[in-house]
Amino acid sequence: xxxxxxxxxxxxxxxxxxxxxxxxxxxxxxxxxxxxxxxxxxxxxxxxxxxxxxxxxxxxxxxxxxxxxxxxxxxxxxxxxxxxxxxxxxxxxxxxxxxxxxxxxxxxxxxxxxxxxxxxxxxxxxxxxxxxxxxxxxxxxxxxxxxxxxxxxxxxxxxxxxxxxxxxxxxxxxxxxxxxxxxxxxxxxxxxxxxxxxxxxxxxxxxxxxxxxxxxxxxxxxxxxxxxxxxxxxxxxxxxxxxxxxxxxxxxxxxxxxxxxxxxxxxxxxxx
Amino acid sequence: xxxxxxxxxxxxxxxxxxxxxxxxxxxxxxxxxxxxxxxxxxxxxxxxxxxxxxxxxxxxxxxxxxxxxxxxxxxxxxxxxxxxxxxxxxxxxxxxxxxxxxxxxxxxxxxxxxxxxxxxxxxxxxxxxxxxxxxxxxxxxxxxxxxxxxxxxxxxxxxxxxxxxxxxxxxxxxxxxxxxxxxxxxxxxxxxxxxxxxxxxxxxxxxxxxxxxxxxxxxxxxxxxxxxxxxxxxxxxxxxxxxxxxxxxxxxxxxxxxxxxxxxxxxxxxxxxx
Numbered sequence: 001x002x003x004x005x006x007x008x009x010x011x012x013x014x015x016x017x018x019x020x021x022x023x024x025x026x027x028x029x030x031x032x033x034x035x036x037x038x039x040x041x042x043x044x045x046x047x048x049x050x051x052x053x054x055x056x057x058x059x060x061x062x063x064x065x066x067x068x069x070x071x072x073x074x075x076x077x078x079x080x081x082x083x084x085x086x087x088x089x090x091x092x093x094x095x096x097x098x099x100x101x102x103x104x105x106x107x108x109x110x111x112x113x114x115x116x117x118x119x120x121x122x123x124x125x126x127x128x129x130x131x132x133x134x135x136x137x138x139x140x141x142x143x144x145x146x147x148x149x150x151x152x153x154x155x156x157x158x159x160x161x162x163x164x165x166x167x168x169x170x171x172x173x174x175x176x177x178x179x180x181x182x183x184x185x186x187x188x189x190x191x192x193x194x195x196x197x198x199x200x201x202x203x204x205x206x207x208x209x210x211x212x213x214x215x216x217x218x219x220x221x222x223x224x225x226x227x228x229x230x231x232x233x234x235x236x237x238x239x240x241x242x243x244x245x246x247x248x249x250x251x252x253x254x255x256x257x258x259x260x261x262x263x264x265x266x267x268x269x270x271x272x
Numbered sequence: 273x274x275x276x277x278x279x280x281x282x283x284x285x286x287x288x289x290x291x292x293x294x295x296x297x298x299x300x301x302x303x304x305x306x307x308x309x310x311x312x313x314x315x316x317x318x319x320x321x322x323x324x325x326x327x328x329x330x331x332x333x334x335x336x337x338x339x340x341x342x343x344x345x346x347x348x349x350x351x352x353x354x355x356x357x358x359x360x361x362x363x364x365x366x367x368x369x370x371x372x373x374x375x376x377x378x379x380x381x382x383x384x385x386x387x388x389x390x391x392x393x394x395x396x397x398x399x400x401x402x403x404x405x406x407x408x409x410x411x412x413x414x415x416x417x418x419x420x421x422x423x424x425x426x427x428x429x430x431x432x433x434x435x436x437x438x439x440x441x442x443x444x445x446x447x448x449x450x451x452x453x454x455x456x457x458x459x460x461x462x463x464x465x466x467x468x469x470x471x472x473x474x475x476x477x478x479x480x481x482x483x484x485x486x487x488x489x490x491x492x493x494x495x496x497x498x499x500x501x502x503x504x505x506x507x508x509x510x511x512x513x514x515x516x517x518x519x520x521x522x523x524x525x526x527x528x529x530x531x532x533x534x535x536x537x538x539x540x541x542x543x544x545x546x
Binding site for chain 2: 265
């Protein structure tokens with residue numbers, strides 16, 4: 001299978017403290033039509049990894065290593081040259097939809113804005129495009145003139161998804177997109193994302209801390225711990241036959257809904 | 273280990289009602305009445321854990337606040353150890369309130385940053401007038417060890433602790449006044465999964481040792497499965513189903529319960545939803 005994205009030896013550290021390494025030697029590939037989950041606890045570097053792919057890290061942090069998008073090294077590009085890649089080649093959804101949306105613009109206008117940055121369309125076809133996007137993410141077209149605060153959390157996240165797929169990206173990066181949502185809404189959003197991924201044959205990088213979500217959505221899994229990748233493989237292998245001691249210990253901490261498994265907390269944190 | 277008679281009912285709530293009015297609109301005011309609790313009845317036995325499960329807006333936190341008498345009820349009766357809480361005078365309430373304590377969701381927001389851990393723990397003892405200085409000191413030292421921290425931690429401030437450690441302090445604060453019922457409002461939902469497991473096991477150990485009853489509020493059906501003996505499912509202010517943990521997870525009757533169980537990520541259940 002052809003790789004769409006290749007991350008090689010990615011390293012992130014604060015500019016002021018170059019010795020403190022937040023993401024250390026992370027390498028992985030993304031493939032079209034496949035979902036890769038990065039799973040880890042807070043501080044494991046999973047969100048920093050996602051942000052460095054888009055080159056959206058804070059100016060206090062420096063990233064090194066190479067990132068190839070369809071064979072082109074995008075890690076050496078300037079912010080200006082990076083712009084056409086963001087949105088059109090790869091797009092991102094964040095955890096809390098309310099903080100990603102502008103509260104004083106209607107959601108329809110916000111999607112139009114995202115579109116008009118990358119494609120040149122007249123008013124009429126722009127409208128048509130937004131209506132079809134709304135339909136694709138399962139929101140009634142008359143919601144176009146609503147403001148974000150008039151929508152529920154799940155609807156807002158659907159709007160964010162519509163915005164992210166507006167320019168038909170080849171890679172969708174989702175950073176804990178369902179963490180703030182209720183479980184029934186979470187189930188709907190997960191289904192929507194995997195349907196869209198299938199239909200558009202996108203590569204999806206899905207960041208989560210929840211092994212249940214991993215089981216539901218992932219094809220491949222990357223387990224991160226303190227900035228390192230400790231294990232990667234297919235979802236079946238990692239969840240059913242974990243190799244690394246940390247993955248094994250972490251899986252022991254996850255309660256199952258059938259109540260068969262006994263919880264065993266992690267006692268000593270010396271895995272690396 | 274405390275001896276407990278498992279069939280003794282500790283807390284009983286009968287027909288609780290609570291409504292909020294929501295005002296919206298800038299020029300033309302519109303009022304909407306929200307039924308946060310709609311004829312809610314439940315009972316908690318001694319030494320048992322009752323879980324309240326529901327999504328946001330289902331009324332589970334309102335229920336906790338009403339049980340603690342932090343919110344007044346519109347209608348309904350509350351009995352704690354056979355005494356009617358809703359008709360008690362201030363002194364009587366204070367006495368009973370000592371026996372109902374709460375552990376909050378966010379360990380970052382629920383500890384006063386200006387108080388040392390010792391002061392946080394001592395406050396409850398002072399309010400309820402439990403022992404002189406020597407007794408209080410001993411109680412604090414015992415309690416901090418019981419929740420897995422060090423005696424030297426008593427002289428620290430909350431910011432010096434991690435999220436899991438703070439939740440341990442929150443538990444110590446609740447337990448130091450020797451309550452019989454502890455209301456845990458989403459006690460682990462802000463924690464990482466490895467820390468979550470530690471706190472859940474700590475709560476279970478303490479329950480065994482001290483004979484506590486828990487009202488465990490959660491949206492996470494996987495956590496509830498491990499913690500509770502019985503469960504009440506709430507939806508839009510009403511209890512749609514309640515029963516033993518085994519019964520509800522294996523043979524859910526209400527449509528909404530099935531939907532909830534099906535929605536647990538990780539393909540555990542596939543119940544028919546009509």
